[in-house]
Amino acid sequence: MATVTNSPWKHLLLDALQTNxxxxxxxxxxxxxxxxxxKPANRxxxxxxxxxxxQKIEIYTDSRxxxxxxxxxxxxxxxxxxxxxxxxxxxxxGKIEMIDSFNADPLKLHxxxxxxxxxxxxSRMQYLGCxxxxxxxxxxxxxxxxxxxTDGPVDTFCLLVLDPEQVDYLNLKGNERVVFRVNPDNxxxxxxxxxxxxx
Amino acid sequence: MATVTNSPWKHLLLDALQTNxxxxxxxxxxxxxxxxxxKPANRxxxxxxxxxxxQKIEIYTDSRxxxxxxxxxxxxxxxxxxxxxxxxxxxxxGKIEMIDSFNADPLKLHxxxxxxxxxxxxSRMQYLGCxxxxxxxxxxxxxxxxxxxTDGPVDTFCLLVLDPEQVDYLNLKGNERVVFRVNPDNxxxxxxxxxxxxx
Numbered sequence: 252m253a254t255v256t257n258s259p260w261k262h263l264l265l266d267a268l269q270t271n272x273x274x275x276x277x278x279x280x281x282x283x284x285x286x287x288x289x290k291p292a293n294r295x296x297x298x299x300x301x302x303x304x305x306q307k308i309e310i311y312t313d314s315r316x317x318x319x320x321x322x323x324x325x326x327x328x329x330x331x332x333x334x335x336x337x338x339x340x341x342x343x344x345g346k347i348e349m350i351d352s353f354n355a356d357p358l359k360l361h362x363x364x365x366x367x368x369x370x371x372x373x374s375r376m377q378y379l380g381c382x383x384x385x386x387x388x389x390x391x392x393x394x395x396x397x398x399x400x401t402d403g404p405v406d407t408f409c410l411l412v413l414d415p416e417q418v419d420y421l422n423l424k425g426n427e428r429v430v431f432r433v434n435p436d437n438x439x440x441x442x443x444x445x446x447x448x449x450x
Numbered sequence: 451m452a453t454v455t456n457s458p459w460k461h462l463l464l465d466a467l468q469t470n471x472x473x474x475x476x477x478x479x480x481x482x483x484x485x486x487x488x489k490p491a492n493r494x495x496x497x498x499x500x501x502x503x504x505q506k507i508e509i510y511t512d513s514r515x516x517x518x519x520x521x522x523x524x525x526x527x528x529x530x531x532x533x534x535x536x537x538x539x540x541x542x543x544g545k546i547e548m549i550d551s552f553n554a555d556p557l558k559l560h561x562x563x564x565x566x567x568x569x570x571x572x573s574r575m576q577y578l579g580c581x582x583x584x585x586x587x588x589x590x591x592x593x594x595x596x597x598x599x600t601d602g603p604v605d606t607f608c609l610l611v612l613d614p615e616q617v618d619y620l621n622l623k624g625n626e627r628v629v630f631r632v633n634p635d636n637x638x639x640x641x642x643x644x645x646x647x648x649x
Contacts, residue, residue, distance in 0.1 A: 252585075276534040283482035283492035283528070291490055293482035293530035295539055329482070331492035335475040335534070340494055381648040386451075387627075428586075449580040 252446045258306040259443055260418040260431040264332075264341055271334045280332035282310065284321035292321055298332075299366065306441075307414045308343065311366060311374075314351050314409040315382050322347050328413055338423035343415050350410040367404035378407045426450050451645045457505040458642055459617040459630040463531075463540055470533045479531035481509065483520035491520055497531075498565065505640075506613045507542065510565060510573075513550045513608040514581050521546050527612055537622035542614050549609040566603035577606045625649050 271277035278298045286292040299309040308330065312318060322328070329344040350363045367375065379396045381387070398405075416438075418431040428450040434442040470476035477497045485491040498508040507529065511517060521527070528543040549562045566574065578595045580586070597604075615637075617630040627649040633641040 274534075276532070279532065281480035281482075281492055281530045281532070283480075283490035283530075285484055285488070285490050289484070290524070290526040290543065291482035291484050291528045292541075292543075293480060293492060293528040294541060295530060295532045325489070327489040329490045329492040331480045331482075331494060333475070333478065333480070333494045335473075342491075342493060344489065344491075383648050384627075385648050387646040387648050428583075447586040449582050449584050449586050 252444060254434065254442055254444055256440070256442055258415075258431075258441070259445055260341070260415075260420060260429075261301075261306055263339075263420055264418075267334045267337055267339050267341070271336045274336060277334060277336075280330050282318070283329045283331065284318055285325040285327070286317070286321050287324055292317065294318065299369070302412050303362070307412050309366065310411040310413065311370065312409050312411055313378055313383050314407050315384075317384055319349065319351075319409060322349055322411070330413065340419075340421040340423070342419040342421075343413070343417075345414045345416040348412045348414070350412065352404065352406045352408070363408070363410045364404055366410045367408055372398070372400055375405075375408075378405045421450060423450075451643060453633065453641055453643055455639070455641050457614075457630075457640070458644055459540070459614075459619060459628075460500075460505055462538075462619055463617075466533045466536055466538050466540070470535045473535060476533060476535075479529050481517070482528045482530065483517055484524040484526070485516070485520050486523055491516065493517065498568070501611050502561070506611050508565065509610040509612065510569065511608050511610055512577055512582050513606050514583075516583055518548065518550075518608060521548055521610070529612065539618075539620040539622070541618040541620075542612070542616075544613045544615040547611045547613070549611065551603065551605045551607070562607070562609045563603055565609045566607055571597065571599055574604075574607075577604045620649060622649075 268277060279295050280298060281293055282296045283291055283293045296310050299311055301307060302309050326346050328347045329342060332341040350359045354360055376396055376398055379398060416433045421428045428448050430446050430448050432444045434440060434444055467476060478494050479497060480492055481495045482490055482492045495509050498510055500506060501508050525545050527546045528541060531540040549558045553559055575595055575597055578597060615632045620627045627647050629645050629647050631643045633639060633643055
């Protein structure tokens, strides 16, 4: 067991991202939440990068999606990120902050705007679509969206930021498993406790 | 919205399995549970087939793993199964039955035994390893396992059987999403309510 600073797991994740970069799916992972019924929920989402160069992980979502309701009730998530070429798995859990159009902090609204413009125009268009998860009604299908490239974020665009508290790293090729935990005695220190565990 | 019997989602899943069969990862999915701390947990597991030809999904696990503790507290799971070649996602949730060595039903113990012998000898050996998730101690590493091909299941071998209650199917190529739900008015009937929803 050792204690280190500077997100010791992040370089493992960056290495995995680089080695698996030729696979489109390497930027997808599964995000688990606790549903409003108290049961688990799980879906594939896209990795949108690290938040402002930190260790925090960005995800974009539609504020009308179920995961937003889940997170209002229980603001925790666990990412399961499996890299198919290198047989590495990262299980990353932590609290998720939601930054939507109602956020009162101008700095956070600015980061949300930055995220919006970092998406392709095609991705942005999705937030103008029908309420996801609601019954499909042909007559409701919007057929004349207008969204200019310079238009700012629409109300349904929501930035999620997961702040990792624990990363469970498994390497199936090397049959190794290491857990990284934020030091509970000093959570603000960015100090991580590193422990090798049985796979 | 329509009502049908005979697991209408199962043929979609079988098609996806067949079309993606050339990819090793097509038999892996992510299983979310609610952890003992009330927060979500998520990990990659292997699809072991349908239970006795039914619609129920089999997973094998070590009875010492955290997911078993999670399921004792909250016996529900949600599978997220993403097929990378066909861009199809199946989110399958339901109650999970655990069949371990303490099960009192001889029929269930027989099914557990069948599952054990359906695994490769190499897979079976894993259940003789050190307690998964516990600190790794070099001196504890067993170096002289003995397991004969005819030896029955060891105590740590646990069969999980997920009985689907809802399947949320998303086809990203066709931009289509359909939800299949067991008829809540008649859950034993194997009657499914099928509804097209917004992606």
